[in-house]
Structure formats: structure tokens, C-alpha cells
Amino acid sequence: MTSVRVIGGGLSGCEAALQLADAGYQVELHEMRPTVQTPAHKTDGLAELVCSNSFKGLAFTSAHGLLKEEIARCGSKLLPLAFESRVPAGESLAIDRDVFSANVKAALEARPNIHLIRDEVKTLDPDQWTILATGPLTSESLAQDLFARVAAIGAANGSPDAKRLFFFDSIAPVVMADSLEEEFLFAKNRWDKGDAPDFLNVPLDKEQYFEFVDALVAADTVEAKPFEKGQLFEGCLPIEEMARRGRETLRYGPMRPIGLHDPRTDKRPFAVIQLRAENAQRSLYNLVGFQTRLKWGTQKDILTKIPGLRTAQFARLGAMHRNTFLDAPKVLEPTLRLRGTKIFCAGQITGAEGYTEALSTGLYAAAALHAAIEGRENFRWPQGTCLAALTEHLTSPNPDFQPMNFNFGLLPSNPVWKKKERKERQIEECQKAWEGFDPMGLKTAESVEAAST
Numbered sequence: 409m410t411s412v413r414v415i416g417g418g419l420s421g422c423e424a425a426l427q428l429a430d431a432g433y434q435v436e437l438h439e440m441r442p443t444v445q446t447p448a449h450k451t452d453g454l455a456e457l458v459c460s461n462s463f464k465g466l467a468f469t470s471a472h473g474l475l476k477e478e479i480a481r482c483g484s485k486l487l488p489l490a491f492e493s494r495v496p497a498g499e500s501l502a503i504d505r506d507v508f509s510a511n512v513k514a515a516l517e518a519r520p521n522i523h524l525i526r527d528e529v530k531t532l533d534p535d536q537w538t539i540l541a542t543g544p545l546t547s548e549s550l551a552q553d554l555f556a557r558v559a560a561i562g563a564a565n566g567s568p569d570a571k572r573l574f575f576f577d578s579i580a581p582v583v584m585a586d587s588l589e590e591e592f593l594f595a596k597n598r599w600d601k602g603d604a605p606d607f608l609n610v611p612l613d614k615e616q617y618f619e620f621v622d623a624l625v626a627a628d629t630v631e632a633k634p635f636e637k638g639q640l641f642e643g644c645l646p647i648e649e650m651a652r653r654g655r656e657t658l659r660y661g662p663m664r665p666i667g668l669h670d671p672r673t674d675k676r677p678f679a680v681i682q683l684r685a686e687n688a689q690r691s692l693y694n695l696v697g698f699q700t701r702l703k704w705g706t707q708k709d710i711l712t713k714i715p716g717l718r719t720a721q722f723a724r725l726g727a728m729h730r731n732t733f734l735d736a737p738k739v740l741e742p743t744l745r746l747r748g749t750k751i752f753c754a755g756q757i758t759g760a761e762g763y764t765e766a767l768s769t770g771l772y773a774a775a776a777l778h779a780a781i782e783g784r785e786n787f788r789w790p791q792g793t794c795l796a797a798l799t800e801h802l803t804s805p806n807p808d809f810q811p812m813n814f815n816f817g818l819l820p821s822n823p824v825w826k827k828k829e830r831k832e833r834q835i836e837e838c839q840k841a842w843e844g845f846d847p848m849g850l851k852t853a854e855s856v857e858a859a860s861t
């Protein structure tokens with residue numbers, strides 16, 4: 409029996425371990441708690457949810473509902489256990505976290521080919537088949553080993569100085585392109601550099617700018633966790649902190665209008681919010697330099713007062729936390745394999761943010777590793793599905809890579825589709841694409857029906 413090491417008994421690691429055990433592997437699952445604790449986990453339980461107890465929406469028309477349906481159809485092991493632990497929460501899948509963790513433990517213990525080892529893994533072996541699933545709070549020793557390893561991958565690819573592993577995220581809000589009020593924006597690069605404009609610009613006049621700054625100063629921020637205090641970098645301050653340092657600070661920082669004459673008025677606006685495409689299909693844009701700790705409701709309220717953004721739909725809102733994640737576009741292959749090794753990555757360490765995404769990438773990495781062992785090097789999830797879109801986003805070139813939840817902006821869109829029908833068509837294409845797909849080669853017709861949400 410081939411042996412596989414899974415490092416991390418969290419959401420993605422437990423999903424991967426169960427998948428691989430049922431595919432016939434001997435699985436060594438390493439979990440460092442309780443010997444070594446993380447700053448956010450509270451128990452020694454496997455698959456512990458560190459914060460909210462919700463896996464978010466179930467409706468097909470929500471991004472997380474669609475993703476759940478896809479992984480249910482593709483044989484997720486943890487999702488049915490989440491349903492067994494469900495507590496009432498309307499259209500969402502909320503769970504009793506202790507019952508869920510106990511269910512996961514029982515499922516692992518029921519497989520004689522899973523050996524649970526309670527220890528901290530400090531080094532990786534690139535020649536051993538491994539799933540790396542140590543999450544946003546990967547232990548210090550392992551993070552250092554990984555740091556050295558990804559630096560070597562950088563050196564092998566001709567860029568030894570580039571960062572390959574991050575310890576803190578600073579996320580700016582990301583908006584859906586087709587929710588913007590185009591008539592208020594202009595496309596332009598600063599000083600007209602480059603062949604074609606890569607940026608959309610939201611101009612603000614003096615009054616709008618000062619209203620915005622005053623709102624930022626008065627707004628509520630998310631309280632930093634004790635282990636995150638004192639971790640702000642001067643080069644990456646939250647916008648509300650910049651606003652507090654002076655009413656003009658943002659106008660000389662990320663909102664500087666210099667080199668950005670509005671072609672419609674041929675005047676330089678008083679201040680500008682720049683939007684930069686987040687993906688190749690330009691369906692998502694991030695607000696450049698707008699990392700923030702404002703509460704999510706407050707971010708939406710303040711930003712949607714600005715003409716151009718009044719109807720904006722947010723694919724994700726700004727955040728800043730302690731978070732260990734790889735520079736996935738630079739170090740992972742499309743199969744989530746760490747370049748040049750036998751290590752496949754799953755969960756938050758890949759930059760896929762969220763509980764449902766952790767289960768999904770756990771399943772994906774297990775299937776990709778299984779395929780690699782069987783010599784199917786061209787393994788791909790079917791195009792048009794949620795997981796193909798999410799993993800493509802994680803591994804496509806992106807100089808400002810930051811963690812991302814799954815959202816509709818990542819799914820392929822056909823330019824002939826009308827704006828109103830786009831989501832409906834994406835859902836249809838997605839459902840067609842996953843039909844009959846069996847990533848681990850273990851499904852039966854009954855299991856597919858039973859798994860369907």
C-alpha cells in the first residue's frame with residue numbers, strides 16, 4: 409500500500425486524509441495540537457472551526473451554495489458530516505462545531521489505514537508524497553522550512569529575491585466589474601504608460617474626497633486579535649490609519665491623482681480611486697492600496713456612497729490578519745503541487761480562503777496527488793466548474809496575489825451572454841461540467857444521489 413503523509417488535521421487535511429484512505433492509501437495524518445497550540449484554535453479537536461460556525465449559503469444561486477453542490481457531487485467526505493452536525497440557520501449551513509469535530513474524528517478512526525499522529529512536523533520531505541494542509545497558522549518551525557524551500561524554487565526559476573511565502577495578508581476590497589457605474593469611471597494608466605489602459609479610475613472632487621476621509625476617520629474597525637497586534641507595516645497601512653494621520657495623506661498616497669488626467673474633462677481630479685484587474689478576464693477589480701480593517705458593513709456603506717461604486721457588488725471585502733500563505737501563482741502548479749516536489753497543498757495555505765474552500769481544495773489536492781501517483785500527470789478538474797475556476801485563479805500569474813474566497817467573478821463568462829443572464833448561465837455551465845466527474849474514481853450512482861444537497 410503506498411503511503412502518504414498529510415500534515416495538518418484541520419478542514420482541508422481531514423478531507424484529504426479521508427479521500428486518500430478510501431482510495432486505498434496508507435495515510436499518516438499529523439496534527440500538532442494539543443502539543444503545540446495555534447493562537448486561534450481552542451481545542452485539540454480535528455477539523456476545528458476557528459471562528460464562525462457557518463459554512464455559508466446553500467442556495468445554488470450563491471457562490472458558496474454552488475461550490476458545496478459541486479463538492480458533494482464529487483464525493484466530499486466532510487460535507488456530509490457537516491450536514492449531520494447542522495443547527496438551524498435558515499438558508500445557511502451552520503453547524504455545532506463540537507459535534508462536527510467528533511464526527512470527523514469518528515470517520516478517521518473508522519478507517520484502519522489512517523494513522524493519526526499528534527506531533528508537530530518541522531520539516532518537509534520533497535520526495536515523500538505529502539498533502540501540506542497546515543492552514544493560516546502554520547507552526548513557526550515548519551513555516552521557516554517552507555520559506556527556505558520556496559526560496560529555492562524561486563532561485564530555480566530565476567527570481568531568488570521574490571517573496572514566496574507570506575505571514576500576514578492585507579486585502580483590499582474586490583468588486584465585480586459588471587456592477588460598476590461605467591459612466592463615472594475612466595480607463596487610464598498613470599502617465600499613459602503601457603500600450604493599453606490596465607486601470608479603471610474613479611475620480612473624486614474635493615467635497616467627495618473630504619467626505620470620504622471624514623467617514624473613514626469616524627468608522628468602526630475590526631479589533632485586532634492579541635497575536636496580530638503591532639503587525640502593521642508602514643508600507644502597507646490600512647486606509648483608515650492613513651486618513652487618521654492627516655486629511656490629505658490619502659491624496660498623496662493611494663488616491664494620488666498625479667498623471668491621471670480625466671480624458672472627459674482634460675482635468676486632473678482632486679483624488680482618484682484606482683481599480684486594477686484581478687484576473688485575466690477582467691471580471692474582478694481590486695481597489696489599489698485600499699487594504700483596510702474597517703468592519704465589512706462599514707466598508708460597503710462608505711464605498712458605495714462614491715459615484716462609480718454606488719452599485720458595486722463586492723467579491724470580497726478588505727481585511728488584514730495574520731495568515732501564512734504561499735505565493736501560489738509562483739510556486740504551485742495548476743494541480744496545487746509545490747513545484748519540483750511530491751508535495752500537494754490544500755486549504756488556506758494555497759490562498760483559497762474560507763471553510764468551504766478548505767474542504768474543496770482538500771478534495772482537489774487529494775485527487776491531484778492520487779492522479780500523480782497513478783501517472784496521470786494531465787489531471788484537471790473539468791473546465792467551467794467552481795474548483796477549476798478557483799484553482800486557476802490561485803495559480804495564474806498575479807503580481808499582487810492575496811487570499812480569495814470562491815465567487816462568481818472567477819467563473820468563466822461568455823461575452824455574448826447578457827449581463828442579466830450571466831449568473832444563470834454560469835450555474836448551468838458549471839452543473840453540466842461536473843456531471844459524471846469522479847475525481848477519485850470511487851463513486852457509485854447511489855453515493856452521488858445521497859451526497860447531493
Ligand SMILES: Cc1cc2nc3c(=O)[nH]c(=O)nc-3n(C[C@H](O)[C@H](O)[C@H](O)COP(=O)(O)OP(=O)(O)OC[C@H]3O[C@@H](n4cnc5c(N)ncnc54)[C@H](O)[C@@H]3O)c2cc1C
Binds near residue numbers: 544756
Ligand atoms: C483567526 C481566523 C478566523 C477565521 N475565521 C473564518 C470564518 O469565520 N469563516 C471562514 O470561512 N474562514 C475563516 N478563516 C479562514 C479559513 O477558512 C480557516 O482558517 C480554515 O480553517 C482553513 O482551513 P485549513 O485546513 O487550511 O487550516 P486549519 O483548519 O487551520 O487546519 C490546519 C491544521 O494544521 C495544524 N498544524 C499547523 N502547523 C502544523 C505542523 N507543523 N505540524 C502539524 N500540524 C500543524 C493546525 O493545528 C491545524 O489543526 C479564519 C482564519 C483565521 C486565521
